[in-house]
Amino acid sequence: MTRKSIFRDPNLCVNCKACLIACKVKHMWPPYTFPVAIAEPKGINLIQVYAFGPEINGDRVHQLFIGIACMHCEDPPCIKACPSSAISKDTQTHITWVNRHRCIGCKACLWVCPFGAPTFDQDGKLVLCDLCIDRLREGKKAACEAACQTSAIFIGSPEEIAELRSKKAVKRIGTSAME
Numbered sequence: 222m223t224r225k226s227i228f229r230d231p232n233l234c235v236n237c238k239a240c241l242i243a244c245k246v247k248h249m250w251p252p253y254t255f256p257v258a259i260a261e262p263k264g265i266n267l268i269q270v271y272a273f274g275p276e277i278n279g280d281r282v283h284q285l286f287i288g289i290a291c292m293h294c295e296d297p298p299c300i301k302a303c304p305s306s307a308i309s310k311d312t313q314t315h316i317t318w319v320n321r322h323r324c325i326g327c328k329a330c331l332w333v334c335p336f337g338a339p340t341f342d343q344d345g346k347l348v349l350c351d352l353c354i355d356r357l358r359e360g361k362k363a364a365c366e367a368a369c370q371t372s373a374i375f376i377g378s379p380e381e382i383a384e385l386r387s388k389k390a391v392k393r394i395g396t397s398a399m400e
Contacts, residue, residue, distance in 0.1 A: 224315040225352055226293060227363075228382045230389065233373035234270070234286040241268050243368030247353060267291070267340055267350045268365060288374070290365075291338045291350040293317045299330035299339065307347065316354055319347045352376060 245251070250265045267290050274284035297317050300308045307323035308330060310316070326345030331337065340348050353363035357376070361367070366374045375385055 223378050225354075225357060225376055226379050226382055227290070227350075227352065228375045228377070228385060229288045230373045230375075231273075231285040231287045232389075233371040234288060235371055235373075236270055236272065236286040237370060238270065239368040239370055240288060240365035240374060241266055241270070243364040244268060244350075247356075247364035265340055265342055265348055267348065269337070289336050289338055291317055292336055293350075293352065294335075298333040298335070302329040302333040304329060308349075311354075314352075314354060316352055317349060318351060319349050321346050321348075 244267050245264070248265075268288050269290070270286050270288045272284060272286055274282075276283045293316050295315075297308070297310065299317070300310065303324075304327060305323045305325045307320045307325070309318060309320070311318060324346045326341065326347070328339070328341070330347060331339040331341075338349070342348050353361075353365075356363055356367075363374075363376050366376050375382065377385070
């Protein structure tokens with residue numbers, strides 16, 4: 222399997238939290254339902270969604286929602302910061318993963334992560350997004366990508382993501398030129 226990365230398009234995210242719920246269901250982490258539409262799902266959340274805006278520009282209201290999870294960095298600072306060597310990089314997929322038996326819960330990884338992605342379970346152990354590697358190996362989409370109603374999440378090779386970003390940039394330039 223080739224290297225996989227994640228792309229989240231903030232222009233498409235509507236903060237429905239379907240990605241969070243799908244992740245919880247896939248990993249069997251309760252509770253994954255929440256009664257109030259604006260409430261955050263409780264428990265482990267590997268994806269954090271941050272709102273930016275609203276901003277009024279003329280007669281338009283713009284608001285962005287940016288989902289952050291482990292970005293599986295090329296050279297993850299968390300690996301170097303971990304004193305117990307609990308974090309490593311899979312040589313085949315380049316996915317950053319955690320050996321929970323080695324994690325001592327010191328949170329050094331959280332201090333150095335540029336995205337603030339590390340999440341900790343009730344035992345204080347690090348939990349990271351694994352890009353649903355088991356699903357990807359079966360030819361399926363990751364749970365978050367499959368659940369995303371607006372196609373704001375895409376998991377693919379760095380080359381596929383670069384091509385997607387390029388197409389989106391061309392589309393944005395064309396759209397703004399028409400306004």
